[in-house]
Amino acid sequence: MHIDILTLFPDMFHGVLENSILKKAADKKRFTYQLVDFRDYSANKHHKVDDYPYGGGAGMVLTPQPVFDAVEAVKKEHVSSCPRIVLMCPQGEPYTQKKAEELAEEEHLIFICGHYEGYDERIREYLVTDEISIGDYVLTGGELGAMVVADSVVRLLPEALGNEASAKEDSFSTGLLEHPHYTRPADFRGLPVPDVLLSGNHANIEAWRRKESLKRTAQRRPDLLENQEFHEADKKILQEIKNNEK
Incomplete structure (x- = not known):
């Protein structure tokens, strides 16, 4: 370019x-x-x-x-x-x-x-x-x-970022806000990292990240959820989020 x-x-x-x-x-x-x-x-x-x-x-x-x-x-x-x-x-x-x-x-x-x-x-x-x-x-x-x-x-050009997967997972790239991130230490001043991220279970970690991404989007940018098509699992999560906010 x-x-x-x-x-x-x-x-x-x-x-x-x-x-x-x-x-x-x-x-x-x-x-x-x-x-x-x-x-x-x-x-x-x-x-x-x-x-x-x-x-x-x-x-x-x-x-x-x-x-x-x-x-x-x-x-x-x-x-x-x-x-x-x-x-x-x-x-x-x-x-x-x-x-x-x-x-x-x-x-x-x-x-x-x-x-x-x-x-x-x-x-x-x-x-x-x-x-x-x-x-x-x-x-x-x-x-x-x-x-x-x-x-x-x-930053979206090939090889511009050290890890090209980073751009694909950015907020808005998926139509949603990005999930929360944590790094070391696992406990900082009594504030722990969620257990699931320390579990080593990648399926559970991905499920947690998806749920947190949906939750953050619903709370901060609900307009982004409009006109999107979601799988049944996502719809269930969004409904749970909505029910918890009542």
């Missing part, structure tokens, strides 16, 4: 891309990336990338020319690919693990990080393939959102 990030503040990304899992994945050649300051593509003699909105209003709006030209330039560097062009925007599709898994299948991603009051609508309408929001709140710019999405996508 190759990722191009179009931003007015490329220095913001170095701490994220040059540490932890993303750095290890880049070192393993699982993905490459390029930080593109789209101000460099401005045709304005002062390298302006924003202007006042037609019709008046507060704030400045990103003009289409630098963004279109920057996207066209990076696409020419990867002519064999058909990139997904992602606009980071509070009006976009709410970001989910399912979307991360979808994007992880792509060869080329281009992120556009906005700033100021917003984008010229022609960027949204004629250039991008996806609009993504990481939450119902407004940030100063799209950079932090792009970091979140890039991290969640890259």
